[in-house]
Amino acid sequence: MKSVRAILPTALLLAWMPWTGWAATYNAASAGWADVSNALAQAPIVIKFSHVVAKDTPKGKAAEKFRELAEAATKGRVKVEVYPNSTLYKDKEELEALQLGAVQMLAPSLAKFGPLGVKEFELFDLPYIFPDKAALDRVTDGPIGRDLLKKLESKGLLGLAYWDNGFKVMSANKPLRTPADLQGLRMRIQPSKVLDEQMRAVGAVPQVLAFSDVLSALKGGLVDGQENTASNFYTQSMYTAQKYLTVTDHGYLGYAVIANRKFWEALPGDLRSLLEVALLDATDHANSIAAQRNAEDLQAIKATGKTQVLTLNPAEKLAFKKAFLPVHRAMADRIGADLIKQVYAATQFDPKAWG
Helix, strand or coil: CCCCHHHHHHHHHHHHCCCCCHHHHHHHHHHCHHHHHHHHHHCCEEEEEECCCCCCCHHHHHHHHHHHHHHHHCCCCEEEEEECCCCCCCHHHHHHHHHHCCCCEECCEHHHHCCCCCHHHHHHHCCCCCCCHHHHHHHHCCHHHHHHHHHHHHHCEEEEEEEEEEECEEEECCCCCCHHHHCCCEEEECCCHHHHHHHHHCCCEEEECCHHHHHHHHHHCCCCEEEECHHHHHHCCHHHCCCEEEECCCCEEEEEEEEEHHHHHHCCHHHHHHHHHHHHHHHHHHHHHHHHHHHHHHHHHHHHCCCEEEECCHHHHHHHHHHHHHHHHHCHHHHCHHHHHHHHHHHCCCHHHHC
16 A cells, blocks of 8 residues: 555656656657657556445446446546555545545545535435435435535545445444444444444444454454444455344445546546546446345345344334434534535435434
8 A cells, every 4th residue: 555645756747747657658758759749649548546445345346337438438548447445545545645646536435525624525424314215316416415516626626426335234243223232332433523423322432443444443352343334344244253233224325436626627628528428327337236235245244144134123223313313413513504404305304203
């Protein structure tokens, strides 16, 4: 894994010659200065797309689909290099790398934008705010979702699309059937103030960890449990470290596909249009397979025989909803009370229905 600062000279060179790769630059130089212009004109534009999950997840498959479609549509004028599973950068490093131009595209989870200064994105972390996928789509596909992506531009980023993963489960080495079962457990979370407040609301101790460090932390006893989707749980082999998984569906995990703004806007117009169409098609593919992938991986977790999968009955789920509702009120000042009300209207969320 590379240090972001270590690659800064490279990033600056790429900003000066954004369409070249190192091989093309070297070959052009060795051919003589007279051939430099011709070599650069023929060199493909390289897009480095880094992410932190496994290839065989909804995001991993979406990134590969985008690579396939982009390279086909541009007929070799663009090369997309996908780096999965934190092979290039970890959670805390990837956004800085994108801002510096060391990578050109990412698809970070929506919880990552709060620490970047765009706190409104943490509305996606509010527990049980999306009763189903249709309600979620009304937010991401509507004016709320578009306005949120626009807020990234001041950070040097360009929001391009939303990719689904799914609704989250919780796991631990004890059954989690009531909010009281989480009392005192050290639970891994993403760096979101909403998720921190969510765990504290049920007496758990939130622990922020990079996604790539979760399995080792579970095995080493640094944390007792975690929340994630079934697909991430399964592809990271968390079933080797957790005896119980509860299908709580308490929160949503999704991603925003983003690009370095200067890089994207400097692309030739025809290429940018082709890439936008490729991304649109990759997004449709990603969001159509996410739910099925999580359902399949939940069955695969059961099949390991190592993790017992628990499903909450309506009364048990209502107890979690009541326990988590104060998080909405506590985070209103941070996210924006008016924005939360807009989401309530779009999702038809009624906090009074929880009693």
